[in-house]
Amino acid sequence: MNGLDLLNIPLIELNKELFKRGDFDFITITERGNNVKQQEAFKALLSGDVREILYGGAAGGAKSWTGATYFTFMALLYPGTRYFVGRDKLTDLRNATLSTFQKVFKTYGVHYVAGAKGSPPEDVDWVEYREKDHYLEFSNGSRIDFIALRFLPTDKMYERFGSFEYTQGWIEEAGEVNFGAYDVLKSRIGRHLNDKYGLRPLLFITCNPKKNWLYYEFYTPWKRKTLSAKRMFIQAFVQDNPANESTYLEQLQSLNDKVKKERLLFGNWDYDDDPAALCEFDAICDMFTNAHVIAKGEKRISADLAMHGRDRFIIGAWTGMVVTIPVDKPLAKGKEIETDLKKVMVARATPHSKTVVDSDGLGAYLESYLVGIKEFHGGSRAINIKDYGNLKSECAFTLAAKINNREIRVICTEEQKQKIIEELGVLKRIDVDKDEAPKKILQKKDMKELLGRSPDYMDMLIMGMYFEVYRPRKGSTAA
Template sequence: MLQLKPKQLEAVQAVNDPTVDTLVLLGVVGSGKTDVAAHIDLSIAHKFPKTYWPVFRQNISTAIKTIIPSYLEMADKMGLEEGKDFVYNQQAKTITFPKNKSVIVFVEADPTKDRGGKKIKGINASGNHIDEADELEFEMFIQATSRKGRRNENGQPSISIVTMNPNDGWAKELYYDRWKAGTLPPNVRVIEFDLADSWLSRRDIEALKTNPEWWTQRYLYNNWNYSDESSSLFKTRFWASSLTDELDPSAQKSAGYDVARAGTDRSVRALTVGTTIADILIVKDKKDQIDTSIQADTLIEDAGEHEYGLQNLAVDAVGLGVGVVDALSKQGYYVHEYMSGAKPDPNVRLSNDAVMPVNFDNLRSQMIYLYARGIELGVIKHFKGCPYLRELQKEAMVHNYEITDKVLKVESKDKIKKRLGASPDLLDAVIMALYVALRPVQKFSNDADVDSPSGTITGGLLNTRF
């Protein structure tokens, strides 16, 4: 049975206010901002015939894993039965209500795939929902919000529902800062959720409180201007400047693959183009069970599709990862075997003449340092069209570090997992890809091609445990 809390009820009431055409929901993690938006959208589509309601997210691949399941789960909580009250079309990414011909459609707002939002311009909608709006480029956001009020002949409200975290950037300046200053126009309503509104358990909240101070101040206590990130190698300002919409087509591609260690962990492939994080793919999700041999076959197909070559792939060669490495080797493919607890590798660096300012306790600490330092120096970039960037940033920035006797030590994966309630799989896949990307070019005997068309290794062997 769905029970809304006071702030969530306030959001529903705001939609019924004819003077409000933009509703902004922001605040702490786990407060159900997206769930409330889904509840409103589903209610409107179910009640008003011929409603057309797009839900925008920067990447459709991210939407498939996040917001679409939230909508379907909310529909279940509302007592709506799939097949009877609505139909979900996975291919079309639509929730359709056959009885009144209303449609909720999930739309990608990626400027790298839709220059200037030309595809969005063709949408005539009743209203819309922009999820994680702060991830969108401002031009795409404007295009998305401008499409409402075009299919409202049956009395459905014309409103944009914006869910976001007001981090640095246009979203914070446009809504949060003006709201705090009392200068918002009367047509915009901002509702900020706090811990009292969260649907998380007390145990989960207490675990989140162990995150770095800057994170808890922002994401638990709504102190969005807090900027002390001294305990994290990754800084918000450098991350923001690392975003790019360009990829060098001539640059070497590298990949990293973090293999799930438990049923709730994920198997993740990260892809770099040069030193730009270009793509993230979740091969095994939290609830999936996929044999390592099948995961190996998936990597072979993925390497062909994205043209990175398995000789440029690093696989987590600890625990279950050994099964993936062995399955690949049986088919004649040999990869970099990455072991996070191994000794630091002096051959992996940001440039040929770079000298590390400190020592590291293990390879994982070294790679996380190089990742953060590369972002700060502008050497490592993030492609704006890469899925899961916001989640990747969160995983990166919750890692504390300390320097003792000139040895830099980053918090262990186990400690991070206890705090987050999940393994930082995205980050680990990315640093594995960088482990290959930041290595010197491999030289093989006779300068032969490592990854031959037949899938066998010629002229040399790359099967060393690093």
């Protein structure tokens, strides 16, 4: 390309050339200054080996702009490639994310065909948003799908993404996104024309601080300098982005909500959680590595049966305060539950009298076959009625105290771990301000709403405390 040609070249062609050459000044330098972090992000996106890039971790750091710009240029430069941008809800994609894309198109000279109103021109690259199927279609055959990552009880394993094939992808506002979605989407990239163009399977992730998978998969390892070479975290604050409206910083500074301010303005990942939460987040994570907790003491079983709106049949096998999960399956029938329980009781040398199951109907059935096992009635009176609103709350508070004191160890799979961490995150106290009232935990239906599923692992752990609070006096039995 020589100087003369430059005069006649449309803006977008010039920008495409610059992008291809790795010269990102036309993006990051605005009249308000240079966004050095954004430069860093584009360099990481376009070169090197990294497969997952987490960018942001505070408000206003140019996360959305960076994502929209990167994927627009990739789509333009590599005909026929396919990308996704996913976030919790489709409405947010259609409103906020699409609007960022439109600004990006305008800024860099991409011809945008606005729905039915326009018809695509013949001689220039264009892009159109296909409203019905929620994707951006480029004239060169590339496309960017807008996908809702919301957890659906009818699709617990995110099988709806199982057949998708993408070149690369972007999870936007990942704090709202379930681990399962991230895990599945990782396997859906690198599957479309990557070899042809020499593009690596890359996942771009943008978020504000959130204590979920982002915290323990990215932030903590990054802080400890143990983040794998395939992952990268670029922390960007509002102050890093000179392109912000001048009042944005002020707005963040004037936030009254302390937790929000810590997260959004200071990018603090270790913000204080909800004061109603029973377990400290770090303590929950420690449960899986508490090697000092030794499998010594009474053998017990606590089982959450897959009945009445529950999702899974889970057996927890305890030795002292070390618990393993020998059985974990979706809905099981009465006979199967009985057989599985019997097997575990024999294999683990656990007596009937040290086995507790929830009482949603099946408990009584089982009790008639497995004589002497205990039925857990969560709503019944607490042992310590002065302090606790019911038995389940008493067991839950006992569990939380042990978790916070690092007295419990859970041995399980990575997938189970993720779920346990999520579930214990919704173990909260109600009426937290009423110091005098007997303590009670959030109702199950509210927990389900927060989680999008039934907290079955947590219930198993809570029931595991039954024999802790219900210590039989000498000469009597527990129930």
